[in-house]
Amino acid sequence: MHLRQTVAAAAASFALLLALPNPAGAAVGEFRYTYYDDFGNRAAGVLVEPDSRTCVTLPEVADPDTTEPAFAPQNFTGSTVTVFTGSDCDGDYYSLRPGGRASDRLKLRSALFS
Structure with a gap:
């Protein structure tokens, strides 16, 4: 009898785990960029x-x-990133695949990872 209850409890716990929403994931790795500091460097x-x-x-x-x-x-994450010319993902945009890099000519203020 105890074995049946244990199996039923484990199955119910597993079903509940599957029903819970997944938290937002993260783009694994680093996204690098260059900017000018307050002193122009x-x-x-x-x-x-x-x-x-x-x-x-x-x-x-x-x-x-x-x-x-x-x-x-420089996109060193495992996700595609879309970079935007404006803050809050506004303005013109360009996408970089994982491992992608762009020149100094590509300007950005915000990013959205897939």
């Missing part, structure tokens, strides 16, 4: 394992009134 920015399906505004270049956009993105 080139600086490296990085997002480590950014959330998937969530717009990420790059903190160093979020305000278009006070900063130049970032440039030269």
